[in-house]
Amino acid sequence: MKRLDWFANPARFLKVARAVQPWAAGIALGLGAAGLYLGLVASPPDYQQGESVRIMYVHVPAAWMALFCYTMLAMASAVALIWKHPLADLAAKATAPVGAAFTFLALLTGSLWGKPMWGTWWVWDARLTSMLVLFFLYLGYIALNGAFDDPARGAKASAVLALVGFVNVPIIKFSVDWWNTLHQPASVLRAGGPAIHESMLAPLVLMALAFKAYYVWVVLIRIRAEIAAGKIRAARLRATGSAAL
Amino acid sequence: MKPFLAIVRRDVRLAFRQGTDTLMTLAFFVIAVVLFPFGVGPEPNVLARIGGGVVWVAALLASMLALERLFQTDYEDGGLELLALAPMPLQIVVLAKVLAHWLATGLPLAVVAPMLGVLMNVPPDVFPVLVAALLLGTPTLSLIGAIGAGLILGARRGGVLLALLVLPLFIPVLVFGVSAVEVAAQGFSPKASLLILGGLLLAALALGPWAAAAAIRQALE
Numbered sequence: 448m449k450r451l452d453w454f455a456n457p458a459r460f461l462k463v464a465r466a467v468q469p470w471a472a473g474i475a476l477g478l479g480a481a482g483l484y485l486g487l488v489a490s491p492p493d494y495q496q497g498e499s500v501r502i503m504y505v506h507v508p509a510a511w512m513a514l515f516c517y518t519m520l521a522m523a524s525a526v527a528l529i530w531k532h533p534l535a536d537l538a539a540k541a542t543a544p545v546g547a548a549f550t551f552l553a554l555l556t557g558s559l560w561g562k563p564m565w566g567t568w569w570v571w572d573a574r575l576t577s578m579l580v581l582f583f584l585y586l587g588y589i590a591l592n593g594a595f596d597d598p599a600r601g602a603k604a605s606a607v608l609a610l611v612g613f614v615n616v617p618i619i620k621f622s623v624d625w626w627n628t629l630h631q632p633a634s635v636l637r638a639g640g641p642a643i644h645e646s647m648l649a650p651l652v653l654m655a656l657a658f659k660a661y662y663v664w665v666v667l668i669r670i671r672a673e674i675a676a677g678k679i680r681a682a683r684l685r686a687t688g689s690a691a692l
Numbered sequence: 693m694k695p696f697l698a699i700v701r702r703d704v705r706l707a708f709r710q711g712t713d714t715l716m717t718l719a720f721f722v723i724a725v726v727l728f729p730f731g732v733g734p735e736p737n738v739l740a741r742i743g744g745g746v747v748w749v750a751a752l753l754a755s756m757l758a759l760e761r762l763f764q765t766d767y768e769d770g771g772l773e774l775l776a777l778a779p780m781p782l783q784i785v786v787l788a789k790v791l792a793h794w795l796a797t798g799l800p801l802a803v804v805a806p807m808l809g810v811l812m813n814v815p816p817d818v819f820p821v822l823v824a825a826l827l828l829g830t831p832t833l834s835l836i837g838a839i840g841a842g843l844i845l846g847a848r849r850g851g852v853l854l855a856l857l858v859l860p861l862f863i864p865v866l867v868f869g870v871s872a873v874e875v876a877a878q879g880f881s882p883k884a885s886l887l888i889l890g891g892l893l894l895a896a897l898a899l900g901p902w903a904a905a906a907a908i909r910q911a912l913e
Contacts, residue, residue, distance in 0.1 A: 580860050583856070587853075594849070595847055600846065604844075604910060604911070605843075607839075607907050611903050619860070619863055
């Protein structure tokens with residue numbers, strides 16, 4: 448907790464954020480470029496799926512990020528609720544749209560991948576369905592966060608919601624798996640198995656790391672923007688207060 | 693126990709005296725189900741195939757109607773603050789209000805469900821399973837819904853927001869509720885699904901009131 452306390456000072460946080468941000472940006476762009484090159488140009492096409500396997504290099508890291516962001520959202524919300532850490536609220540608020548965007552990206556690329564592979568844009572596969580539900584959970588969080596006139600109220604209410612959702616995600620995942628096996632046979636299991644050649648693994652890992660760095664980059668920008676917005680709000684209140692006097 | 697029962701009695705009495713909550717919920721339930729034959733056509737086979745699921749989805753949506761006002765009226769007239777200040781833990785207050793909400797909406801839904809089963813051509817020997825699944829599932833919906841109802845206190849456009857918050861969380865109940873009915877319709881034992889529904893209810897009973905109480909507390913600050 449000591450280390451978190453240390454960050455509780457916004458001025459200190461801003462200093463660290465300013466130092467970290469260009470590094471995160473550089474890593475995200477550099478690894479992303481390398482990963483895209485390896486994935487789209489240098490790696491071989493799949494023996495079954497052909498060129499369309501290259502969607503994987505965006506799709507799989509995006510799906511990982513969707514879950515990663517929700518975990519971060521729940522952790523930041525827990526820290527905000529338990530220790531009333533002033534920056535945790537902002538971190539949670541900044542994480543939500545990024546996570547929603549990654550979830551949407553995973554759904555979109557999954558749909559684009561599904562068309563050539565399964566012959567349809569959408570199947571009610573257990574994984575797709577639980578990602579869709581995760582997307583709804585993100586939307587609910589964002590909507591609740593913005594639904595109050597007092598931003599502090601929105602932050603607290605949505606923090607409770609994030610934790611409730613976090614407890615529910617495994618239950619939803621389990622029930623969707625059950626539902627899917629009840630309704631249709633496992634017709635969409637992908638070929639390939641756990642073994643993946645290193646020529647495909649390398650761009651996958653690079654893209655995953657690039658997305659993580661991108662997350663750090665964007666969330667830092669968003670938190671800094673939130674802190675600035677808070678300062679503007681306070682200054683405005685002071686200005687109208689002195690004008691009223 | 694006495695104040696708990698007092699809150700249950702008061703809320704149930706309020707619900708029945710105003711008459712709108714139970715009546716509206718049931719009317720919505722019936723109309724929503726009746727719309728489906730118009731949508732998919734009146735073939736008995738089609739209706740029998742989707743009947744259980746339609747009844748469940750309609751029950752789920754209907755049980756959401758009165759949810760918005762679960763804490764709202766007490767929040768607006770200040771009664772909720774007094775309840776929060778009472779010596780009884782806020783979790784117990786939540787539990788009492790949820791029980792009253794279920795008695796006024798969930799229980800009538802389960803009672804009416806067989807009639808809609810007839811309209812949807814669900815085989816009559818499945819009715820006991822349908823009612824049992826609804827009796828086990830609707831309290832879970834009320835408990836999860838209470839969390840959402842606490843979170844939207846004081847929010848703009850709370851009703852629509854509430855749907856967005858709690859409907860994704862309702863999915864497990866829907867999955868196992870429908871699977872109980874479908875498995876029974878195919879002639880197998882619905883025991884597994886009913887047991888899981890019971891498990892979901894116990895989990896919601898253990899965790900829901902705490903989350904809802906936390907939601908109410910942050911609204912009252």
